[in-house]
Amino acid sequence: MKIIADLHTHTLASSHAYSTITENCEIARDRQLKVIALTDHAPLMPDAPHEWHAANQYVLPQTIRGVCVLKGIEADIVNTDGDLDIPDYVIGKLQWIVASFHEPLFPPLSADDHLAAIENVCKNSLVDVFGHLTASGYPFDYSEAAKLFTKYDKIVELNEASIRSGATKKINAVRLFEACKKEGVKIAVDSDAHYCERIGDFSAVCEILNEVKYPEELIISTDFDYIINRVNQNHPSAPKIEMTAMRG
Numbered sequence: 001m002k003i004i005a006d007l008h009t010h011t012l013a014s015s016h017a018y019s020t021i022t023e024n025c026e027i028a029r030d031r032q033l034k035v036i037a038l039t040d041h042a043p044l045m046p047d048a049p050h051e052w053h054a055a056n057q058y059v060l061p062q063t064i065r066g067v068c069v070l071k072g073i074e075a076d077i078v079n080t081d082g083d084l085d086i087p088d089y090v091i092g093k094l095q096w097i098v099a100s101f102h103e104p105l106f107p108p109l110s111a112d113d114h115l116a117a118i119e120n121v122c123k124n125s126l127v128d129v130f131g132h133l134t135a136s137g138y139p140f141d142y143s144e145a146a147k148l149f150t151k152y153d154k155i156v157e158l159n160e161a162s163i164r165s166g167a168t169k170k171i172n173a174v175r176l177f178e179a180c181k182k183e184g185v186k187i188a189v190d191s192d193a194h195y196c197e198r199i200g201d202f203s204a205v206c207e208i209l210n211e212v213k214y215p216e217e218l219i220i221s222t223d224f225d226y227i228i229n230r231v232n233q234n235h236p237s238a239p240k241i242e243m244t245a246m247r248g
């Protein structure tokens with residue numbers, strides 16, 4: 001299996017991360033990745049850049065150091081209605097949207113509340129991926145959630161940084177991805193890198209993938225065409241990516 005994409009990464013625009021876009025792209029190129037998504041934090045997180053940072057990403061070229069760069073964001077789920085902290089004038093411009101629970105914006109509630117929030121986020125057609133869903137403190141019914149992910153065509157990520165830091169217990173990740181496998185959910189393998197050397201480093205999550213024996217055809221991080229087609233179809237107001245130009 002060859003992973004060619006890292007779809008959850010931070011730059012120093014999120015002030016608890018430490019590398020530039022160019023440094024991230026150089027490491028991505030060196031590790032033979034074809035795509036990375038820029039997913040700095042959305043405006044309500046304490047370390048986030050001003051909303052103009054997300055809105056202005058169109059000034060960046062589509063390819064940097066030979067790597068296709070998706071202009072994205074890691075949005076915060078702010079309530080059980082599934083609202084996100086992305087201003088309306090910004091959300092349509094983005095090519096990749098990760099939605100995550102973060103304690104400052106969504107202090108843990110009950111498992112039913114977490115599932116309700118997940119269901120409502122699923123109804124937002126612009127959201128691509130749920131970020132680090134197995135972080136401790138956010139239990140929910142994995143079987144019910146997996147049905148929703150399939151129904152609404154959402155991607156669930158296996159998050160390297162969350163596993164490495166201990167924020168996710170491995171057993172929770174195994175249980176969630178077993179439930180996802182049963183329902184045929186698409187997944188992504190993401191570094192959530194906060195430093196360039198972490199881009200494309202998936203060693204902890206690959207252990208879990210091997211344990212769960214996740215079907216390769218459901219791991220979108222191996223599929224360049226799927227990713228680019230999804231961006232073009234699901235983000236109709238964002239800049240289109242020319243597939244042929246990207247293939248070189």
Ligand SMILES: [Zn+2]
Nearest residue numbers: 074100131132
């Ligand atoms: Zn996060």
Ligand SMILES: [Zn+2]
Nearest residue numbers: 008010074192
């Ligand atoms: Zn993140």
